[in-house]
Amino acid sequence: MCTTCGCGHGETTIEGKPVGEHEHVHRHADGTLHSHPHVHDAEHGHETEHAHGAEHPRDMEHAHDMEHAHGTAHTHSPGPHLHWRQRADGTWHSHVHGGGSPHPAGTGVFGAAHAPGIAPARMVQIEQDILAKNDAYAARNRQLFADRGIFALNLVSSPGSGKTTLLVRTIEALRGRVPLAVIEGDQQTSLDADRIRATGAPAVQVNTGKGCHLDAHMVGHALSTLNPADGSLVLIENVGNLVCPAAFDLGEAHKVVLLSVTEGEDKPLKYPDMFHAADLLLINKIDLAPHVQFDVDAAIGYARRMRPGLLALQISATTGEGFAAWLAWLEQGVAAAVAARDHSIDALRRRVVELEAALARRAAPASAA
Amino acid sequence: MALAEGVLEIVEETARRNGAARVTVVRLELGALSHVEREALSFCFDAVAKGGVAGGAVLEIDATPGAAWCMPCGERVPLERLGDPCPRCGGWQLAVVQGEEMRLKEIEIA
Numbered sequence: 195m196c197t198t199c200g201c202g203h204g205e206t207t208i209e210g211k212p213v214g215e216h217e218h219v220h221r222h223a224d225g226t227l228h229s230h231p232h233v234h235d236a237e238h239g240h241e242t243e244h245a246h247g248a249e250h251p252r253d254m255e256h257a258h259d260m261e262h263a264h265g266t267a268h269t270h271s272p273g274p275h276l277h278w279r280q281r282a283d284g285t286w287h288s289h290v291h292g293g294g295s296p297h298p299a300g301t302g303v304f305g306a307a308h309a310p311g312i313a314p315a316r317m318v319q320i321e322q323d324i325l326a327k328n329d330a331y332a333a334r335n336r337q338l339f340a341d342r343g344i345f346a347l348n349l350v351s352s353p354g355s356g357k358t359t360l361l362v363r364t365i366e367a368l369r370g371r372v373p374l375a376v377i378e379g380d381q382q383t384s385l386d387a388d389r390i391r392a393t394g395a396p397a398v399q400v401n402t403g404k405g406c407h408l409d410a411h412m413v414g415h416a417l418s419t420l421n422p423a424d425g426s427l428v429l430i431e432n433v434g435n436l437v438c439p440a441a442f443d444l445g446e447a448h449k450v451v452l453l454s455v456t457e458g459e460d461k462p463l464k465y466p467d468m469f470h471a472a473d474l475l476l477i478n479k480i481d482l483a484p485h486v487q488f489d490v491d492a493a494i495g496y497a498r499r500m501r502p503g504l505l506a507l508q509i510s511a512t513t514g515e516g517f518a519a520w521l522a523w524l525e526q527g528v529a530a531a532v533a534a535r536d537h538s539i540d541a542l543r544r545r546v547v548e549l550e551a552a553l554a555r556r557a558a559p560a561s562a563a
Numbered sequence: 564m565a566l567a568e569g570v571l572e573i574v575e576e577t578a579r580r581n582g583a584a585r586v587t588v589v590r591l592e593l594g595a596l597s598h599v600e601r602e603a604l605s606f607c608f609d610a611v612a613k614g615g616v617a618g619g620a621v622l623e624i625d626a627t628p629g630a631a632w633c634m635p636c637g638e639r640v641p642l643e644r645l646g647d648p649c650p651r652c653g654g655w656q657l658a659v660v661q662g663e664e665m666r667l668k669e670i671e672i673a
Contacts, residue, residue: 409565
């Protein structure tokens with residue numbers, strides 16, 4: 195996660211151009227400066243954030259029932275849980291709350307801080323998921339995939355486990371069978387997108403700059419550049435990193451995690467989040483297995499501790515070993531995405547017919563009269 | 564860092580809408596199985612909040628314990644970390660049911 199590795203935002207480019215996002219600073223009526231990123235793009239337009247040109251209204255949508263005054267009692271979520279608070283000297287203090295037990299006003303461990311009358315402070319409830327913004331962009335991408343019958347995959351692994359080589363061989367194998375487009379994520383360079391384009395497949399390079407993962411907003415922009423065809427396979431190669439990409443939904447149908455036999459079978463134990471989030475495990479470079487100490491069964495077993503029932507395929511992107519099963523899985527996925535799209539179109543058409551019939555029935559007596 | 568910035572964005576927006584001069588406490592709910600390291604988030608939050616309305620705010624974190632449904636046991640069991648076995652049967656046929664939360668709950672403003 196980015197809080198672990200300390201990576202930051204900014205410097206994101208798509209095909210070398212800034213994402214169309216820039217920091218916007220403006221002054222409110224009360225004199226405070228406010229800054230936020232905003233974009234000039236049809237899809238991720240201004241109106242989705244908030245309108246500009248005028249001062250922001252203050253306290254207009256301020257709901258009084260949402261907050262409770264400082265020092266009043268409040269109740270915690272059900273189930274006993276640990277409550278952490280950092281002291282001024284940077285050390286942490288923890289104590290256990292019982293399930294749903296209320297904090298009486300002005301008492302308890304932080305009695306002084308919670309006591310009424312000490313500061314004219316008040317609590318404002320927010321109750322918002324920290325990843326809500328990313329998830330909203332991911333939902334938009336997922337809708338685009340559904341509307342076009344696209345099967346989208348998010349490929350994740352450590353650097354050097356063979357994602358790009360896998361893509362190149364997959365593109366060659368599916369040529370003429372399935373339309374395919376690629377989004378490449380790397381901190382820097384367009385080397386990977388160049389490799390993909392050399393195969394003839396459309397590819398867009400996203401450079402994350404300081405960032406260590408792709409997020410759904412970047413992918414949304416890349417999609418509007420790429421404009422993938424209906425019924426296609428979209429392969430998103432994430433930044434080589436087994437930590438942060440696990441948390442960021444891009445709108446994909448599945449996360450596919452690659453683990454190469456040169457890495458050691460204990461990777462799933464060391465990076466549980468990624469294997470927990472994945473729906474398919476590809477053990478790559480299987481042709482090298484006889485030459486390295488790698489216990490395939492143990493690796494799959496460890497991964498299934500994180501994700502029971504995880505589908506695992508053994509492949510070699512260099513020799514093509516095991517590719518039949520991988521390609522079959524991809525083609526099934528595309529077929530299912532197209533079928534789901536057609537099904538929803540058929541359902542909508544049937545509904546249109548029904549509604550038109552209902553309208554005609556209503557109109558008929560009127561015109562008869 | 565991206566997460567800390569996400570938290571700060573919501574905090575500052577809420578503070579502004581409520582006409583707050585200062586944010587004194589930020590209360591988060593972090594599941595034991597979520598992708599976030601408490602220390603790292605706190606460090607990053609302090610760094611990005613510095614100089615703004617939430618600079619110096621105390622981060623309070625409610626750590627929701629992890630729990631899973633064990634299929635062989637047919638029971639809800641506690642789960643401290645991803646990859647741990649079921650404390651009852653020792654198996655790994657577990658579906659996480661609690662502990663992946665990452666929520667901003669409330670802030671205290673002055």
